[in-house]
Amino acid sequence: MLPAYRSWRQLTRLGQCRFALSKCWHPPRASTRLLHQTPPMRADVQLTREHYPVTRGSYSELTDDDLQQFRRILDDGRVVTAADELDIYNTDWWRTCRGESRVLLKPRTTEEVSRILRHCNDRRLAVCPQGGNTAVVGNGVPVFDEVIVSTQLMNRVLHFDEFSGALTCEAGLVLEALDTYVSERGYIAPVDLGAKGSCQIGGNVSTNAGGLRLFRYGNLHGTVLGLEAVLADGEVVDLMSAMKKDNTGYDLKQLFIGSEGTLGFVTKVVVQCPAKSNAVSLAFLGLKSFEDVLQVYRGAKSMLGEILSSCEFIDQESIACARDNLQLAPPLDDYPCNMLIETSGSDDDHDKEKLTRFLEHMMEKELVLDGTLASNSREMTAMWTLRESIPDALLRDGYAWLYDVSLPHHMFYESVEDMRRHLSGFSADQVTRVCGFGHLGDGNIHLNVTAPRFDASVEGAIEPHLFEWTAAQGGSISAEHGIGFKKRDLLHLSKTPAAIRLMKTLKAVMDPNGILNPYKVLPSK
Ligand code: FAD
Secondary structure (H helix, E strand, C coil): CCCCCCCHHHHHHHCCCHHHHCCCCCCCCCCCCHHHHCCCCHHHCCCHHHHCCCCCCCCCCCCHHHHHHHHHHCCHHHEECCHHHHHHHHECCCCCCECCCCCEECCCCHHHHHHHHHHHHHHCCCEEEECCCCCCCCCCCCCCCCEEEECCCCCCEEEECCCCCEEEEECCCEHHHHHHHHHCCCECCCCECCCCCCCEHHHHHHHCCCECCHHHHCCHHHHEEEEEEECCCCCEEEECCCCCCCCCCCCCHHHHCCCCCCCCEEEEEEEECCECCCEEEEEEEEECCHHHHHHHHHHHHHHHHHHEEEEEEEEHHHHHHHHHHHCCCCCCCCCCEEEEEEEEECCHHHHHHHHHHHHHHHHHCCCCCEEEECCCHHHHHHHHHHHHCHHHHHHCCCEEEEEEEECCHHHCCHHHHHHHHHCCCCCCCCCCEEEEEEEHHHCEEEEEEEECCCCHHHHHHHCCHHHHHHHHCCCECCCCCCCCCCCHHHHHHCCCHHHHHHHHHHHHHHCCCCCECCCCCCCCC
């Protein structure tokens, strides 16, 4: 049977593509404000201290005097103590962790953050820095009663250099707003992810977030030019260089990138934005096996070269989940494996010619069985929305264990197959699906197990098996989400004892009282 998709040339000659022809494909309107789509079930989430074996550190308890001091630093409206308002800040987006903080603070300036931290440090009050609260490993919410300090009111753009593309802004700027701002000036944010409507650049920097553009632009260790951070004792460290090259001693900003709020509170960021591409194309491909996916990936790297900007993988089960739970109809019929291949360049004709040659070659070799190209920006957004909605769809199965590991490419999908075998003894009432999708170009798979409800025996079977298996393959137990609370006692699987000792030494120097995001990143013992 001839595949419906033959080549980009034929489709444009017809003036249409499968999107336009398909009866069942209704591209959804793009919305990345996923937080607001989540069912309001936060109160049902088990308290972290009940779910996990964890003991409160010897921190002080919040008193009325502390609240008064906070109200002196901030005005009353920015010191939140109402339990119903606090609920959403105490619970993570994924509904797996819930703390019991009694206060949320919303500073507007670095000076206010500094005064808050100085007070907390003097009083030995533990603090949880919070951005958009979209993090995955329990790092953005308190474990016990930590004071939550949110950056949501620190969201101003401070400067943009139209020649270099360096954007200077406050940490609470929402990623999507940042992207829109620079996009109107001919640039894009160097990072893009499904939570962009809610996550903030300070949270992105603190988690060293990856996402869809990492393949082309690298991670934030490379694209953050400078930042400002407040140390635990309130001292402000200005590292706000906007220079691409700045070889002046230790690159201290790197310590704050990816340290998940355990070494300092990021208040400002200078981020290098790449120029927006004039020509962007996106193909959605159906394939019969993961072996073929790897061949197409290799082919894409050699035949598309410098214009290849993203390479994502989605398995059949993940597509089925988005279709069943969010009524998002996929652009192709059912294929065991699917790929999203994006090109970005400056010459539309040249880029499309290259992409066409590549796709024709892959179809001739019967590596790609079917495919479709987005023919306008709305279809492109719809394809990305399908990919980015999968985490939300998984949660709607009832309960979801979502993992983020990186692996050598040849073991990428074996992680899912291994987990399917490993959980095969559980009934359909205990495990709904095991599936995988993710950033193939970066060797980063999101492996997921869903169930109608939380089941400790399923969790016990998945963990630590997956992490030990990953380490045995030479992979990383956290590709892009960080260590947070959930993986801190697994850190040894990806870091040597000497490296962990050095991490502890840095923590002791920068935060001697351990007030910044305790119970996160560093092992409990
Ligand atoms: P939060 O969740 O609020 O905090 C994250 C961590 O950073 C916490 O440890 C917190 O204490 C710390 N922190 C926050 N702000 C500051 C600050 N100003 N100073 C110091 N510490 C701070 N992640 C990826 O990497 N790639 C993806 O593709 C991706 N896709 C996602 C898709 C969905 C649908 C969702 C919900 C999440 C996804 N994530 C992804 C995870 C998450 O969005 C990222 O980790 C993001 O960077 C977190 O940003 P945030 O502002 O929400 O931070």
